[in-house]
Amino acid sequence: MNKISIGLAIIIFFLIGFSTAAHAQKNEVKDNACVGCHTMVGATKGILNDWSMSKHAINNVTCDSCHAADQGDKDSFTHNGFLITKAPSPGDCSKCHPDQVKQFNAGKHSLGWTKMETASRYKAIPNDMMRASMCEGCHSIGKVYADGSAGKCDSCHTRHLFSAEEARQPEACETCHMGLDHDQIEYYRTSKHGVITDLDRNTTRAPTCVTCHADGGTHDVSQGITLGSVSQGAFISDRNSGNDYITSPDGIIMRSITQEDFNSGRTTMLQICSRCHSESFARGVLEQADEIKRQSDAKVGEAIKIISDLYNDGLLDPMPENRTLNPVTGNKLTLTGHQTYSNTSEIEAEFFEMYKYALIHAWKGAYHMNPDYAHWYGWAQLNLDLEKIKAENRTLRRLAELEKALETEKTGTKAGVVPGFEGFVAIVALAIMISIILIRKRR
Ligand code: HEC
Ligand code: HEC
Ligand code: HEC
Ligand code: HEC
Ligand code: HEC
Ligand code: HEC
Ligand code: HEC
Ligand code: HEC
Known part of the structure; x- marks a missing residue:
């Protein structure tokens, strides 16, 4: 199309636009003015193409059905005479799909955005541009829109095809999970269930993500x-903490549920x-996963105890009060929950990998019937991490003792006492120790 015909098309549709602008203000944009001009001038071709293959196109749900805005809407702007928004919200979908929106709000996907915003690791990222390409890329599933509604519906059935069939595939969850x-896609894909789905896409023999999570x-x-x-x-404790986090007996910050809620969730x-499967077989499998979670949490609990003791003895290097403060917890020792991966000490960094990666793989792998993640990436790595933390603990404590010995020696010298044979041996021993530690660390 040459420039003149584009110009003509724009003029024609401007005219149509103005004639319907009055309606647009009342949220009744005339059908297909949008589709017509976009087709004519070749604007947003990919979008038009996706839309034209959708159930929406067949049912005459046009661009304006979702994009039309009301006067005064915070994110609205005038576009060729129409008042529109660039970001239709679940509030817009709910005009035609109220049930899906209501269900969505009942599940944790709707919390995706607000939970992220309060997290220290979110606040610790240097600026908004970086946050947009990181956390927000996934947590937009709970994006809060200008009208106050939450949930990015195009997370699973991508715009503008909005296909139910596409959302049923495991790949629909993959970018985020x-x-x-949280490698659910890999736990699933390499489990027996995922393998059967891979071998035969059309089978209903094996479950996909939505079989278990969107029944x-x-x-x-x-x-x-x-x-x-x-x-x-x-x-499990005697109260349900809802979506609030509390500290577990092992010292891990998480949710708490009652035995009753546990029983009803498990039944579902x-x-x-x-x-x-037979119920007893399946129950057994899930109980094994519960047990892996409890045992793994206890291992992390051991590490928390070791690091808290070091903190109480003032032996973390550096101590939290001597670092850039945590954006949420300030100068307090922070393990799990709001722990950050920057401005930390070596032993806390080792702990981060233990609780955030190995612990997760152990039990999330088990709940997804993946023996390799439960064991090698999970339980085995968890135990190795704990050994490293114990070794670092011994090193820090030995260093502290040696420093103390040296300090005593120095004060002795100041008082005018000539360092005797014992002092000389202590200094040589200290030098050897420090070299060993440094060599080991470099490895
Ligand atoms: C007169 C022609 C014309 C009409 C009528 C028209 N559009 Fe557009 N629209 C365009 C062109 C051309 C672009 C591309 C502009 C660009 O790339 O910046 C565009 C861009 C857009 C964008 C992206 C805006 C942005 O800043 O990112 C949206 C959303 C949009 N149109 C929706 C609609 C809707 C909804 C309607 C009907 C209510 C509509 N358009 C009617 C020509 C039109
Ligand atoms: C079923 C509702 C629906 C229909 C119909 C619809 N859109 Fe959208 N559109 C959305 C949603 C949802 C988004 C993404 C909102 C967000 O970013 O949070 C979007 C985003 C957009 C964007 C901005 C993002 C981008 O990829 O550039 C443009 C432009 C756009 N739509 C154009 C159109 C056009 C043109 C039509 C008609 C052919 C159309 N839309 C029909 C729901 C719809
Ligand atoms: C004006 C009414 C209307 C609006 C607004 C609307 N839809 Fe729809 N939607 C429909 C109709 C009609 C169908 C087809 C129903 C059918 O085939 O049974 C449909 C079907 C769907 C389907 C199923 C498609 C399939 O493959 O079976 C999805 C997914 C969907 N819409 C998502 C959305 C989302 C997300 C939004 C908001 C961004 C939205 N719709 C806004 C009317 C609407
Ligand atoms: C755009 C990213 C994104 C996509 C796509 C996505 N999720 Fe999620 N999902 C999240 C986030 C973020 C959370 C955590 C929300 C929170 O609690 O703040 C989550 C949480 C969950 C939960 C945990 C619910 C709970 O109560 O603990 C399940 C189950 C889940 N998603 C299943 C799925 C399935 C199945 C799909 C694909 C059909 C999917 N998700 C697609 C981002 C996504
Ligand atoms: C690859 C996508 C992705 C990225 C990037 C991502 N998250 Fe998540 N996040 C998820 C998913 C999926 C879940 C839920 C699954 C799970 O925990 O097993 C989740 C869970 C969470 C939760 C727990 C929510 C709850 O209800 O308990 C918080 C908090 C969180 N993320 C914060 C962040 C922050 C902060 C960042 C950036 C520093 C970030 N996430 C980056 C996908 C992502
Ligand atoms: C986590 C992924 C996911 C998200 C996010 C999501 N959907 Fe869906 N949606 C699905 C799946 C999977 C299906 C197919 C369900 C089935 O029939 O098994 C579906 C089906 C639908 C249908 C067709 C229902 C029918 O009976 O034909 C509509 C309408 C719909 N979704 C609207 C929405 C709206 C509105 C939102 C935003 C509030 C949304 N979806 C967000 C996964 C998702
Ligand atoms: C749609 C049917 C279906 C559903 C639903 C289903 N499975 Fe399976 N599952 C299978 C099939 C088929 C196999 C493959 C059997 C084999 O290994 O030969 C399998 C394999 C398994 C395996 C590994 C093989 C074995 O026998 O040890 C476990 C463990 C398992 N399922 C547990 C579960 C649990 C727990 C649930 C519910 C959370 C579940 N399954 C839901 C069909 C299903
Ligand atoms: C055979 C059933 C089954 C399939 C298939 C399945 N899950 Fe799960 N999922 C579970 C069970 C069981 C749990 C833990 C339930 C509990 O808390 O008792 C779980 C938990 C989750 C959670 C919460 C955190 C965690 O990992 O424990 C997320 C997120 C999740 N699944 C996402 C997915 C995604 C994404 C897929 C597909 C890639 C998927 N699941 C496939 C059964 C399944």
Whole structure:
């Protein structure tokens, strides 16, 4: 198309635009003025193409059905005579899909944004541009829009195809449920369930993510979740902490649920498993995962105890009060929850990898029937990490003792006492110790 015809098209649609602008203000944009001009001038071709293949196109749900804004909407702007928004919200979808929006709000996906915003690791990132390409890329699933509604519906059925079939595939979850701290896609893909799905895409023999997490097409992905919930999961106590975190007996910051809630969540999940397995088989598998979680949490608890003791003895190098302060907890020792991966000490950095990666793989792997993640990436790595933490603890304590000895020696010298044979031996021993430590560290 040459420049003149583009110009003509724009003029024609401007005219149509102005004739319907009055309606647009009342949120009744005339059908297809948007589609017509975009087609004519070749604007946003990919979007038009996706949309034209969608159920929306067949049902005459056009650009304006979602993009039209009301006068006074915070994110609205005038576009060729129409008042529109660049970001339709779940509030807009709910006009036609109220049930899906309601279900979505009941599940934890709707918390994605607000939980992220309060996190210290979010606040510690240098600026907004970096945050947008990092945390926000995934946590936008709970994005809060100008109208106050939360949830980015195009997270699973991508715009502008908005296909239910696409959202049923495990890949729909992959961009977010992957990586070092929550590799559900990999746990699943290499489990027996995932392998069967890989071998035969069209089979209903094996479950996919949504079989277990969106039973009956629900948009509440939190159904049937008990100890194995997001982040560090939950423990059983006499109260349900809801979406608040509390400190577990092992010292890990997580949610707490009651035995009753545990039982009802477990029943929900087992109803799904027992469509294919015997209930007792499936119950056994989930109880094994519960046990892996408890044992792994206890290992992390041991590490927390070691590091807290070092902190109480003033032996962390550097101590929290001598670092850039944690944006949420300030100069307090912070393990799990708001722990950051910058401005920390070596032993705390080792701990971070232990609780954020190894611990997670152990039990999240087990809940997804993946023996390799449960063991090699999880339990085995967790134990190795604990040994490293114990060794670093011994090193820090030995160094402190030697420093103290040297200090005593120095004060002795100042008082006019000539260092005797014992003093000489102590200094040589200290020098040897420090060299050994330095050599070991370099390895
Ligand atoms: C007269 C032609 C014309 C009409 C009518 C029109 N558009 Fe557009 N629109 C365009 C062109 C051209 C662009 C590309 C501009 C650009 O790339 O910056 C565009 C861009 C957009 C954008 C992206 C804006 C941005 O800043 O990123 C949205 C959203 C949009 N149109 C939606 C609509 C909707 C909804 C309607 C109907 C209410 C509509 N358009 C009607 C021509 C039109
Ligand atoms: C079913 C609702 C719906 C329909 C119909 C719809 N959109 Fe969108 N559109 C969305 C949503 C949702 C977003 C993403 C919102 C966000 O970023 O949070 C979006 C984003 C956009 C964007 C900005 C992002 C980008 O990729 O550039 C443009 C431009 C756009 N739409 C154009 C159109 C055009 C043109 C049509 C008609 C052919 C159309 N939309 C039809 C829901 C819709
Ligand atoms: C004006 C009404 C309307 C609005 C607004 C609307 N939709 Fe739809 N949507 C429909 C209709 C009609 C269908 C087709 C229903 C059918 O085939 O049973 C549909 C179908 C769908 C489907 C299922 C497609 C499939 O493959 O079966 C999805 C997913 C969907 N919409 C998502 C959205 C999202 C997300 C939004 C908001 C960004 C939205 N819709 C806004 C009317 C709307
Ligand atoms: C755009 C990123 C994104 C996509 C895509 C995504 N999720 Fe999530 N999911 C998240 C985030 C972020 C959370 C944690 C939300 C929170 O609690 O703050 C989460 C949490 C969950 C939970 C935990 C619920 C609980 O109560 O503990 C389940 C289950 C889940 N998602 C399943 C899925 C499934 C299944 C899919 C694919 C169909 C999917 N998710 C697609 C980002 C995503
Ligand atoms: C975590 C992924 C995910 C997110 C986010 C998501 N959906 Fe869906 N959606 C699905 C899946 C999976 C299906 C197919 C359910 C089924 O039929 O098994 C679906 C189906 C639908 C359907 C078709 C229902 C039917 O019975 O035909 C509509 C409408 C819909 N979603 C709207 C929405 C709206 C609105 C939002 C935002 C509030 C949204 N979805 C967000 C995964 C998601
Ligand atoms: C065979 C059923 C099943 C399949 C398939 C499945 N999950 Fe899960 N998922 C579970 C169980 C069981 C739990 C833990 C339940 C509990 O807390 O008791 C869980 C927990 C989760 C959680 C919370 C944190 C965690 O990992 O424990 C997320 C997020 C999640 N699943 C996402 C996914 C995604 C994404 C997929 C697909 C790649 C998937 N799941 C496939 C059964 C399944
Ligand atoms: C690759 C996508 C991705 C990125 C990047 C990401 N997250 Fe997440 N986050 C998730 C998913 C998925 C979950 C839930 C799954 C799980 O925990 O098993 C989650 C869980 C969380 C939770 C727990 C929410 C709850 O309800 O307990 C917090 C807090 C969090 N993330 C904060 C952040 C912060 C802060 C950043 C950036 C520093 C970040 N995330 C980066 C995907 C991501
Ligand atoms: C849609 C049917 C289906 C659902 C639902 C399902 N599974 Fe499976 N599962 C299978 C099939 C088929 C296999 C492959 C059996 C084999 O290994 O030969 C399998 C394999 C397994 C395996 C590994 C093989 C073995 O026998 O040790 C475990 C463990 C397992 N499932 C547990 C569960 C649990 C727990 C749930 C519910 C959270 C569940 N499954 C839900 C169909 C299903």
